[in-house]
Each structure stands twice: as C-alpha cells, then as structure tokens.
Amino acid sequence: MAGLHAAVIAALLLAALSSVLSGAVNLGLRDVMMAIMSPAEASARDVSILWSVRLPRTVMAMLVGAGLGISGAVMQGLFRNSLADPGLTGVSSGAALGAVTTIVLGQNLLGRSAAYLLPPAAFLGGLLVTFLLYGLATRSGRTSVSMMLLGGIAIGALSMAATGLLIFISSEQQLRELTFWSMGSLAGATWAKVASLLVCATIALPFLPLLLRTLDRLSLGEAEAAYMGVNVERSKLAAITLTALLTGCAVAVSGVIGFVGLIVPHLLRIGIGPSHRLLLPMSALLGALLMLIADQIARSIAAPAELPIGIVTAAVGGPVFLWMLMTSAAAEVH
Template sequence: MKPAALFGVLAIALCAVFIAELALGPVPIAPGEVWAALCPGAAAADQNALIITAIRLPRAVLAALVGAILAISGAAMQGLFRNPLADPSLIGVTAGASLGASLAIVFGGALAGALGLTIVSIGAFIGAVLAVLLVYALATRGARTSVTTMLLAGIAIGALAGSATSLLEFSASNEMLRRISLWQMGGLDGATWARAGLLAGVAVPVVAGLILLAPALNALLLGESEARHLGFAVDTIKTALIGLVALGVGVSVALAGAIVFVGLVVPHIVRLVIGPDHRLVLPGAALAGAVLLLGADVAARLLVAPAELPVGLLTALVGAPFFILLLRGSRDYAL
C-alpha cells in the first residue's frame, strides 16, 4: 500500500472510532447530539452534553494519546534493537511501573496527589523511571551504550521487578491484591481532563522527538559502525531514544496501567504495509496506535455492558492471537 493511502485510511478510521468512543456506551448518544455537545452554541441535551464533555471526551483523548505513545515507542525500540519483536517493555519500563504501583497500593493507598493523580500513578511513574535508569546504567560503559547489554539488562531487571511484585501480591490483602490485578490489566476508566492534559504535554515532545530521530533510526538499521560513518552521534541518539520512550511510556503506564501488545503489534503491521522507512513508520504507528486503543476501549465498554472490561486485557486477548497469525504469514520478515 502506498504511504499516502495508508495515512488517509488511518485518518478516516481515527475520526470514526473517536466519534464511536463519544457516542457508544451504557448511555447511547446519537451522532447529532455528539456534534451538538462538541460545538459551542449548538443546542444539546444537558445530560448528554455532560456525559460527553466531562466523561467520554477526556477518555477518548487519553485513549488516543496512550495508543499513539505506546505504538510509536514500540516502533522506535524495534528500530533501536533491530528486532521486529521488540517493544518498550524490553527496557524494564512496564515491570518497573508495575512494581511502583504495587508498592503504592500496598503501602500508600490511593491518596489524591497533584493534578488529580493518585499515589498509585505517581508510584508507577517513579518505578518506571528508576527501572529504565538502572537498565541504562548497566548497559553504559564510559561514553558507549551497548544495545545487546541493554536488552539483557532489561530482561534481568524486568524479571527482578516481576518477582518483587509477586512477593507484594503474596503478602497483600484481598482488596489490595484485586487493585494490583486490575491495575496490571490496564484501564481508562479514571480518565479526567487533568490526566489527558498532562499526557498531551508529554506526548507532543515525545512524538515530535521520535519522529525527528527517524533518519538516525534508518541509519542504525545498517549497523552502528555504518551510522557513525554517516555522521550520526550513535550513543547520543541511543540516549535520546531511551529517554523519550521512558518518559512517554512511563507517564502512559502510570495513567492507564499496563496496556500490552499495542507497542508490539501496531509497528509490526505498519512496517509490513509500508516498509521499514522510519520517517513513515513512526507517524504511521502513532496514528494506528491511537485507532487501535480507541477501538479497543469502545469494545471494552460494550462487550459486557453495563460492566466494563479492562482495555489492557482486551488488547492482550486480541493482540496475541493476531500477532501469531502475522508471524505465521511472514516468516521471512525482518527489519
């Protein structure tokens, strides 16, 4: 498929699922009412306008931003590690966030913090950042950062954080254990304008920064030595990539919990469709990630209505089998 066609399809799909996110739910709202609620001066039923502007619109914005950040971060990690099976969790960010959130649930409760965030969200972000810093420190010798060592360190730190989280779960009360489990499944039910605004402030520099690094990622596909010969400061680029991914994914996971497979499946599909050029893959992954998570959130609200499935659980249930089918159909695929 030509890149222009893909971007056109993704733009139309994004508009469609965004409207569906606003219109569908336990209280169905007609598209006309959605339009009236979004347009200043248009007449809309007070209840429907309140549902859209106070509940569904910040949730839709948060879902789109989380999906875009996870997907573009996954594409960047696949380029950095030169492996189509890489995703942001390889640098320990998800495992660290899970440990931080579990510590906050067990020892800190859910006290309100700044900007309406909870102690759990703050703990998750701190855990994610500390895990990435530890992985980066282990992989760095002098001014050089080894991608292979970073991968191995990420696996080790992820296993260590996972074990510590399991230990906390073993000692937690039933209520705490349920809260930890629900957080690990991911969810957007706590969306507010404060959270959406915070993530938007993070998403803009993260997405823009990663897209600006697309030529460097293309050069890294040739190998680090070749990239240096082409004039790229490879170690500086690695640091920038890890920093941007850690910031974006850390904040996303802190606000929405652990939502898996978006950072793995979406870049893989986009790369299969339009090729390995990161100048196209990165923005394409961001758009596709937003579409996927918005669609998954709509499905999560409708499948067991009036109850709601955790959106991370749904992405895992759908993403894993779909990814297996992709692998079976593209065995010779490589970056």
C-alpha cells in the same frame, strides 16, 4: 502512501466518533453536537456524559495508543529488531512498579494526593529498567538483541515480583484498585489524566524529528551510523529516555496494556517499509486507532459490565505475536 495516511486518519475519526456515541447510555449525533456547540440548550445529562466521561476517555485512548505505538517503533529501531517492545523488554513492568509503589506506599504516607506522583513515578520506573537493560545488553559498544530480550524477561519478572509484594501488603481498597489497574483500563479517564499525557507528549515531540534520520542510520549498524556523523551514544540516550517517558505516562494513567507497541510498528514495517520518517507518525495514528477499537470491544463485549482493555489487547496480540515468531523462524530457515 498518502492514500494510506488518509485512510488511517479517516478510520481514526470514525472510531473516535463511535467511542463518543456509544456506551451504557447511547447518545445520538445530534445530542453530541448540541452538547458541544450549545451546552446551555442541551440536556444536562448529555452534557455531563459527554464532557465528563466520553470525551476524556476517547482522547486518553488515542494518546495512550499513540504513545505506545511510537515507543514500540523507537525500541525496534534502536535495537534493530522488530520483536522489541516496551512490554517484552520490561519497560512496562518497571513503569508499573513505580506506579504501584506510589499507590501503595505513597498513599500510606501522603494520602490521596499521592495520585499526582503517578506519572513521574511510572516514568522513573520505566527509565530505570530501560537503562539497566541497556547496560546489561551492551558489551564493548555493541548491543546484543538476544541479551536484551532475555534480560527484559528477567527484569520484568523481578519487577512483577516486587509489584506482587506491594499488592500483598496493600489495603483492601488499594487491592481492588490495583487488580483492575494491573490489567489495563481506561474507565478512570479524566481531564487531569489527559493533561498529564499532553505534558508528556509536549516534552517528547521536539525529540521525534531528531530521531527520524538517526534511527534510519542506526538500523545500518552502530559503526556505520557513527561514520555517517551520528552521535550514537547520545542518540541512544535520547531514544531510551523518550521510550521511558511515553511508556511510563501511558502506564500511569491506564495500567499495563500489552502488545500495542509490538504489533503496530511491526505490521507497519511490513506494509510501508522501515523508514522512520513514515513509521513514527503512522505508528502514532495506528496505535491510537487500535486502542479506540480495543476500548470499544472492552466496553461492549460484556455490557453493561466492562472488560479490562489489557485482556482484549492480549487476546488479539498473543496470536499475532506467535504468528510473528513463526514467520521470523521460517525466514531464518530459508
């Protein structure tokens, strides 16, 4: 297992280096090292490109991918279903609704300063949808997985309808911003957005060790977990809040990026097993790696233009999700 960790970390470092080097203006490794170690002696262009564009984009991609990967792993562990995902259960659309409301209505009331409200608004939108879904899916202390998935589809549709209405009343400038943002993009990466993600990560990190053993016990069933000393309701509350926080912050800075939180933990469960002690950190690493790779594809496939990264993840994630459904159906038949 240590070998797998080392391989993923090595691949992540290589992907990060490739992300920093490649783009509309290619930078050599020597140029990057000079811009980092001796910016006064390096080209002003190289320093500006590296520190204002490439590094914040690379770091933001890793943080968004890690957050979505952890969110998916927590959701799947909480609901004991490997097809659970912040996108499929409506959390992403709820976070998107909070962010779009801030962009459209907040800008009309507060001007450009409304941008600072994006992360908390997306977090609150995702949290509200998560609690609503949990309430709908829970009866007599038991959570129905089928109700969770169906309710998530319905709540996601309602959230998207409200989002569409806000887009309809938006200005032309807001419409252009929202259209590109709704498909997911890392093009607007800044150090301020990176800082907001780091704040979210700082808040979330203390809760992760507490969830490792709890999620393993919850996978046996809520009654069994309670017999083993788990405070089930408090653990659910912590897991739901953590998921809404990480998903909301990711949506706020990058828009809606689907399937990462679904595919990453699902494949890892097949490869390394269901133990969350390994699953959560590996989901963070692999999520960051896949986000960097998807961003590289989005930047290069139609260069010098740039595809929204949500299109790339959907084009890859859709077929993988269908394969997962077919595999699950075949397993139930046998």
